[in-house]
Amino acid sequence: MNMPFLTQNAWLPAFFPLLAGTLIFILAAFQRKANQAAIGISITGVLLAFVASLGLLGARFADSGHALQGSLRWLTAGQTEIAMGWSVDNLTAMMLVVVTFISLLVQIYSAEYMSHEEGIPRYYGALSLFTFSMLLLVLADNLLVLYMGWELVGVCSYLLIGFFTFKPEAAAAAKKAFLVNRIGDFGFLLGILILFYMTGSLQFSVVTEAVAAGKLPGALLALAGILLFCGPIGKSAQFPLHVWLPDAMEGPTPVSALIHAATMVAAGVYMVAKLMPLFAQATSPLFGSFLVLDAIAWIGGITALLAAAIAVTQTDIKRVLAYSTVSQLGFMMMALGMYQATTEAGHLQIIPLGYTAGLFHLMTHAFFKAMLFLCSGSVIHAVHSNDMRVMGGLRKFLPVTALACLIGTASISGFPFLTAGFWSKDEILLAMWEAHSPLFGLAALAAVLTAFYMFRLYFMTFEGSYRGELAPEQIHDSGWLMKGPLVILAIPSLLAGFVGTPWTPPAFHIHSFLHFSPVGHEATGHAVATHTGLNPVVLGVSLFVFLVGLGLAWAMYGSDKPALAPQALAERFAPLHKASLNRFYFDELYLLFIRWVVMGFARISAFFDKYILDGLLVNGVGLFTIGSSETLKYLQSGRIAYYALSVVSILVVLLLAFLKLGFGKVGM
Amino acid sequence: MTFRFADKIVFGLLFAAGFLLLTSLVLFNFGTTLAFYLLSITLLASATGVVLLRDVIRSAFLLALSFLCVGGLYVTLHADFLAAAQILIYAGAVSILFVFGIMLIRNGGKNLQEYGADFRGLAGIFVFLGLFSLLAQTVWKGQWHLEGSTTPADLNTVAEIGKLFFNQYLIPFEIASVILLMALVGAIVIARKEVASENGQ
Amino acid sequence: MANEILNIGLKHYLLVAALLFSIGLFGLITSRNLIKVLMSIEFILNAANINFVAFSHYVTPHELTGQVFAIFVMTIAAAEAGVALAIALSIYKHFQSVDMDKIHLMKW
Numbered sequence: 007m008n009m010p011f012l013t014q015n016a017w018l019p020a021f022f023p024l025l026a027g028t029l030i031f032i033l034a035a036f037q038r039k040a041n042q043a044a045i046g047i048s049i050t051g052v053l054l055a056f057v058a059s060l061g062l063l064g065a066r067f068a069d070s071g072h073a074l075q076g077s078l079r080w081l082t083a084g085q086t087e088i089a090m091g092w093s094v095d096n097l098t099a100m101m102l103v104v105v106t107f108i109s110l111l112v113q114i115y116s117a118e119y120m121s122h123e124e125g126i127p128r129y130y131g132a133l134s135l136f137t138f139s140m141l142l143l144v145l146a147d148n149l150l151v152l153y154m155g156w157e158l159v160g161v162c163s164y165l166l167i168g169f170f171t172f173k174p175e176a177a178a179a180a181k182k183a184f185l186v187n188r189i190g191d192f193g194f195l196l197g198i199l200i201l202f203y204m205t206g207s208l209q210f211s212v213v214t215e216a217v218a219a220g221k222l223p224g225a226l227l228a229l230a231g232i233l234l235f236c237g238p239i240g241k242s243a244q245f246p247l248h249v250w251l252p253d254a255m256e257g258p259t260p261v262s263a264l265i266h267a268a269t270m271v272a273a274g275v276y277m278v279a280k281l282m283p284l285f286a287q288a289t290s291p292l293f294g295s296f297l298v299l300d301a302i303a304w305i306g307g308i309t310a311l312l313a314a315a316i317a318v319t320q321t322d323i324k325r326v327l328a329y330s331t332v333s334q335l336g337f338m339m340m341a342l343g344m345y346q347a348t349t350e351a352g353h354l355q356i357i358p359l360g361y362t363a364g365l366f367h368l369m370t371h372a373f374f375k376a377m378l379f380l381c382s383g384s385v386i387h388a389v390h391s392n393d394m395r396v397m398g399g400l401r402k403f404l405p406v407t408a409l410a411c412l413i414g415t416a417s418i419s420g421f422p423f424l425t426a427g428f429w430s431k432d433e434i435l436l437a438m439w440e441a442h443s444p445l446f447g448l449a450a451l452a453a454v455l456t457a458f459y460m461f462r463l464y465f466m467t468f469e470g471s472y473r474g475e476l477a478p479e480q481i482h483d484s485g486w487l488m489k490g491p492l493v494i495l496a497i498p499s500l501l502a503g504f505v506g507t508p509w510t511p512p513a514f515h516i517h518s519f520l521h522f523s524p525v526g527h528e529a530t531g532h533a534v535a536t537h538t539g540l541n542p543v544v545l546g547v548s549l550f551v552f553l554v555g556l557g558l559a560w561a562m563y564g565s566d567k568p569a570l571a572p573q574a575l576a577e578r579f580a581p582l583h584k585a586s587l588n589r590f591y592f593d594e595l596y597l598l599f600i601r602w603v604v605m606g607f608a609r610i611s612a613f614f615d616k617y618i619l620d621g622l623l624v625n626g627v628g629l630f631t632i633g634s635s636e637t638l639k640y641l642q643s644g645r646i647a648y649y650a651l652s653v654v655s656i657l658v659v660l661l662l663a664f665l666k667l668g669f670g671k672v673g674m
Numbered sequence: 675m676t677f678r679f680a681d682k683i684v685f686g687l688l689f690a691a692g693f694l695l696l697t698s699l700v701l702f703n704f705g706t707t708l709a710f711y712l713l714s715i716t717l718l719a720s721a722t723g724v725v726l727l728r729d730v731i732r733s734a735f736l737l738a739l740s741f742l743c744v745g746g747l748y749v750t751l752h753a754d755f756l757a758a759a760q761i762l763i764y765a766g767a768v769s770i771l772f773v774f775g776i777m778l779i780r781n782g783g784k785n786l787q788e789y790g791a792d793f794r795g796l797a798g799i800f801v802f803l804g805l806f807s808l809l810a811q812t813v814w815k816g817q818w819h820l821e822g823s824t825t826p827a828d829l830n831t832v833a834e835i836g837k838l839f840f841n842q843y844l845i846p847f848e849i850a851s852v853i854l855l856m857a858l859v860g861a862i863v864i865a866r867k868e869v870a871s872e873n874g875q
Numbered sequence: 876m877a878n879e880i881l882n883i884g885l886k887h888y889l890l891v892a893a894l895l896f897s898i899g900l901f902g903l904i905t906s907r908n909l910i911k912v913l914m915s916i917e918f919i920l921n922a923a924n925i926n927f928v929a930f931s932h933y934v935t936p937h938e939l940t941g942q943v944f945a946i947f948v949m950t951i952a953a954a955e956a957g958v959a960l961a962i963a964l965s966i967y968k969h970f971q972s973v974d975m976d977k978i979h980l981m982k983w
Binding site: 706707710714717718721722724725730733734737740741744747748750751752753755756759760763764767768771772774775776778779794795797798799801802805806809810813814818819820821829831834835838839843846850853854856857858860861862864865 | 882883884885886887888889890891893894895896897898899900901902904905906908910911913914915917918921924925928929931932933934935936938939940942943945946947949950951952953954955956957958960961962963964965967973
């Protein structure tokens, strides 16, 4: 590995998939059957990107000093210069590896999963372009390139969700995803514009320094902060813009694994982390003593609980996983919103507490959620249905898948000590405990629900007896192209947590690698020891949460004759159950809003345009002209004497007027 | 006051003026002042008569008289050639032309009730008064740069006019002759009996 | 005052011409007989002529440019009178009348 070359051209990981995607599209334009070639080119591209990312990660481990940077001048307008720049700090390096790794596995998986579908080159081309877009987003050193990548992942997501062109629901879901994202992006753009206007630059470093120097008044910074956060609300499917993610499950399962579990939705979390120096300086409250970071935490918390509450009643396996993703993203946002406020020299100083925890969970979640989605794909492939009510007892048919799913479920529910999910969730709870946050209870409740619905999913799918209609011979296991990635992903789902235990040496500890440094310093990684052992309260809560969730799920779904009948429970809490089943009526609310407010405005505008602008102004002018000319035509009587009279009389009047007004003094 | 009465007044004035003119010119030697006043009053009176009289043939004769007066005014302005031309052309040809025209029109429009106090008449009076007051004010209050001297009485106007015609104003002169030719041809074309088209094509 | 009246100057001629012009204009507007209208037009032209000659006499006594112009005007007026009467005869043939109020073909 030619390290100096790689470190100086840190944009390479993004370049390979771009090249691959472009080649695929060009190839597909000229050749009808390009499936094999498309798959090959795409996988090569992402493989090279993965290798390069590993190299960059190694470089960051070796020298955690200044971020690797470079830029290309792009636009100059007067004094302002906008560059396409890249910057690789520790956070970026981690994201690069995660994104390329999961993208690679998903592409391998898709080779078998999508083998019966049409339009493979389009699929792989879009996957490659998506990978490029995500890497561009992650590599960005200024807000503009970040926004570009942001929008591009949205576009690729649209293309991939709507991949099955014969399904109108897929097209509708793709549109919904894009539009809801757009709403968030609008706020994001406004925030970017405020920053640009006040600081004159879009580069992260320059902006943070300018803000630290006080170029932005406090209230404006708070406004910019909340506007900027609108982007992640859309992209990471937070409340209230979470409605697009469950519908996005209409797309192919590998796409869901890649985009809607591991990478694109994580872009929001990434962006909040990257802009944390900015948020940490937003010390002016939005109202009361509610800071921007509080808003982030509360929105994350509400999302976590809301999504978990919906997931417990869903019967579509992918939908459960989708709501689970939304909930876990809420957890991450909650973590990022945790801080400790001290008053130093008169003003408020904010020390973010959950920065590392949130990013740690991001990494582990990417691994096990992608694996869970791929497992569900395997199940769907075998049983040809998404509905968990017609599954059951599939463990004997799909042993590898079942094991992988069990590992993933354990991880997400927080199986103590052995799973990655436990350690990352523990970190989050620890951060919340240290911040004395009122959201701690809410997080614990959401965690209980998480464990419950995940184990519910596992039990309904793999345990008990088969409830479907297929004959046993028809249920076939997947090939190794599909099982391989599952197995590979199981490893980090178990082991990735070990970078964050109290017994990890500081050199390898995630807190050293990814910790928040206030403005003025880059994301360097000198050894910082922040843990002195396990916090017993938090540990107790985590264990309690896991056991309660597992226990409930076992009781209700563990065997064919459950100890606690789900039906009975549903009837006892009927209103809650009904609300949860209907996803708390968010979609209906939005539809109502569109019908009454948006269409109302549209109708008013249409009325105004049609009757006032068109009718009164345009047609009115025309009618006035016609009317006046119809009246004036009677002046032409045909009698010359009258014509002469009018000419002369007006001449006389004009002459008199001119003389009175002083035009033309005839020697007077 | 009807306009019939006005007829008589006007005629009376004209006769008186004419008489006075002739006698004064013969008997007295008051010079230009008297000539001017007599000529101008006659002129204006006959002009009024032309416009106001109901009988168009009487208007035609008064027209001829007014042309003669204008010729007289030219004489007082030492424009002798012009005076001769005026009498020849206007009083001699144009007036006859008008008389012929009236002759060719049956009834000559004799019985046309000219006007009552209708809109056009009143408007015309206002226009008349307005325009005249304007012009009069301009004339009377204007500072005309006069040289002080006037045309020498022994100036050979014909020769001088001839010199101007053939030196500076040669082209307008030629164009004027062309226009006359055009008018001649045009009048004939317009006024002749168009047999072909009257047969209903 | 008496001086003004007795000593004829440029202003007097111009005034006469103005009055003649106004009378001609009045006739032009109010006459109901087409021939009368043509006669009024001749008055207007004559008034202009008087102006020209008066100016020539008082303002440029040694150049007879004004008289030259007056001759041109006379020429044109004569030509115009001829053509106008021809047209009047044509109209009479068409409408059987020279009443201006009856000639309104070119109306709306």
